Amino acid sequence: MNADLSSLLAVGAFAITVAVTALVLLVRGDLAPAGLRPMALSVGGRFLLGGALGLGVIAFSIKVAIILTLSSFPGKTIEPLIAGVGSQDGRDQPPLPRPDPKPYEWQSLPTVVPAPADNPTTPAKVALGERLFHDPLLSRDRTVSCASCHDMAGGSGTDGRATAIGIDGIVGKRNSPTVWNAAFQARLFWDGRAGSLEEQAKGPPLNPDEMGMPSFAAIEERIAQEADYAPLFHAAFGADAAITMDRIAQAIAAYERTLVAADSAYDRFVSGDSQALSPRQQRGMWLFQSSGCIMCHAGPNFSGASLVGPRNPYAPLFAKRSAVAISHGLDRETAPRGVWRIPSLRNVALTAPYFHNGSVSDLREAVRVMATAQLNATLVSTTQQPAQPRWDAEAKRFLPPEQRLVLGEDDVEDIARFLESLSSDTLSARIKMAAGERR
Numbered sequence: 001m002n003a004d005l006s007s008l009l010a011v012g013a014f015a016i017t018v019a020v021t022a023l024v025l026l027v028r029g030d031l032a033p034a035g036l037r038p039m040a041l042s043v044g045g046r047f048l049l050g051g052a053l054g055l056g057v058i059a060f061s062i063k064v065a066i067i068l069t070l071s072s073f074p075g076k077t078i079e080p081l082i083a084g085v086g087s088q089d090g091r092d093q094p095p096l097p098r099p100d101p102k103p104y105e106w107q108s109l110p111t112v113v114p115a116p117a118d119n120p121t122t123p124a125k126v127a128l129g130e131r132l133f134h135d136p137l138l139s140r141d142r143t144v145s146c147a148s149c150h151d152m153a154g155g156s157g158t159d160g161r162a163t164a165i166g167i168d169g170i171v172g173k174r175n176s177p178t179v180w181n182a183a184f185q186a187r188l189f190w191d192g193r194a195g196s197l198e199e200q201a202k203g204p205p206l207n208p209d210e211m212g213m214p215s216f217a218a219i220e221e222r223i224a225q226e227a228d229y230a231p232l233f234h235a236a237f238g239a240d241a242a243i244t245m246d247r248i249a250q251a252i253a254a255y256e257r258t259l260v261a262a263d264s265a266y267d268r269f270v271s272g273d274s275q276a277l278s279p280r281q282q283r284g285m286w287l288f289q290s291s292g293c294i295m296c297h298a299g300p301n302f303s304g305a306s307l308v309g310p311r312n313p314y315a316p317l318f319a320k321r322s323a324v325a326i327s328h329g330l331d332r333e334t335a336p337r338g339v340w341r342i343p344s345l346r347n348v349a350l351t352a353p354y355f356h357n358g359s360v361s362d363l364r365e366a367v368r369v370m371a372t373a374q375l376n377a378t379l380v381s382t383t384q385q386p387a388q389p390r391w392d393a394e395a396k397r398f399l400p401p402e403q404r405l406v407l408g409e410d411d412v413e414d415i416a417r418f419l420e421s422l423s424s425d426t427l428s429a430r431i432k433m434a435a436g437e438r439r
């Protein structure tokens with residue numbers, strides 16, 4: 001208990017003792033035989049006693065009222081009162097310590113993706129969706145399927161290019177993100193313009209740079225002409241096996257909800273295998289948290305734009321304050337609404353090149369871009385080296401040190417090694433095998 005509070009209580013206890021003693025003396029005097037009563041009390045002594053008891057009842061009610069009021073605003077009413085006691089100006093006091101904000105909880109990715117009520121994930125729908133995803137019929141010249149840019153067979157769900165190539169060899173403006181774990185994302189596309197996989201799947205077929213179909217009706221007609229699709233639609237959607245763009249999108253989305261890649265060293269580490277991450281990866285994980293990457297890449301899918309974990313879907317890319325980012329041309333195209341959807345970092349080591357324009361091909365360089373642009377960090381060769389002091393020539397003095405994060409190359413390396421631990425074992429093995437076959 002602090003000193004102010006104890007002295008306050010001591011004064012209170014003293015006042016109560018004095019009051020009780022006075023009352024006891026009064027009552028004793030009042031009840032004494034008439035001859036022995038002091039003069040003052042013999043006149044109207046009973047009124048005095050009655051008055052004292054009445055005042056007591058009133059005082060008690062006031063106390064109860066005060067206690068009830070204070071206890072219904074805990075921490076608001078009483079703390080400033082206590083803080084103010086003993087000091088002339090309570091505002092000079094440092095604020096009372098508040099409990100720490102909730103500590104960050106590292107989580108493994110769930111293995112099942114939540115599906116919307118109107119599109120439950122069923123095996124028949126998934127099978128239809130997988131077929132449609134790989135079908136070049138969805139493109140004008142029948143050469144490009146979803147899988148052309150989101151390689152599923154031997155790849156990480158991307159095309160490995162800086163920016164995508166659509167029909168007629170048209171080079172697009174944006175990098176292809178992976179479709180693995182994309183189903184966990186609450187916002188899709190680099191700028192987050194799609195709010196569901198169903199909505200997203202209707203985009204590429206009509207995009208003139210990607211699949212270039214003239215209309216949804218044209219797509220429905222093409223699929224209807226393909227005889228072996230009818231039984232698949234029947235199995236997925238029941239007796240009324242109408243082929244509509246809504247159903248095409250629903251089936252593709254159901255298939256994408258099965259594309260979960262959560263078998264990474266990181267997942268094994270947070271599930272209890274403390275050997276799953278090397279000491280440097282654990283240090284990188286700690287730096288990822290302590291330097292602030294988790295402000296944006298939060299939750300089990302490492303993105304605030306996910307259906308799982310804390311929500312913080314969008315952030316601007318502060319490329320202007322980062323020489324590294326500018327050197328990759330990252331300040332040129334700004335997001336349509338000024339902000340980008342925060343991408344997931346799952347399998348990031350398998351999905352180079354990076355950023356919306358695919359301008360960075362090295363993961364360590366991507367970490368340098370983020371550290372300088374998003375966290376305004378100073379990069380040095382080692383953390384032991386102090387940042388260069390800033391000299392104000394006019395005022396002839398050193399400027400006060402900026403509260404800037406300083407990261408060494410060793411820190412960048414450890415963060416990158418931690419990001420490598422987010423790669424799915426299955427995907428890594430598949431990519432290695434495909435690379436072997438190509439040789």
Ligand code: HEC
Pocket residue numbers: 133138144145146147148149150164165166167172174175176177178179182185187188189190191197200201204205209210211252256
């Ligand atoms: C020509 C290459 C290309 C084709 C074909 C293509 N995509 Fe994409 N995909 C991209 C690019 C590029 C983006 C990012 C576009 C953007 O953000 O503006 C993307 C984004 C996505 C995303 C969002 C991922 C995320 O994390 O936000 C999903 C899901 C997706 N595509 C699924 C599909 C499906 C389903 C099809 C087939 C109907 C398809 N794509 C066809 C290149 C392609």
Ligand code: HEC
Pocket residue numbers: 190288291292293294295296297314315316317340341342343344345348351353354355356357366367370371374375415
């Ligand atoms: C203020 C929010 C914010 C913070 C903090 C942040 N990022 Fe990012 N990160 C983003 C956004 C937004 C993008 C996409 C930018 C773009 O493509 O132009 C991104 C992209 C990335 C990418 C590229 C992903 C890909 O698939 O292309 C990596 C890697 C990355 N961040 C790592 C980090 C690391 C490591 C840190 C901490 C040093 C960090 N980020 C801190 C918002 C943030």
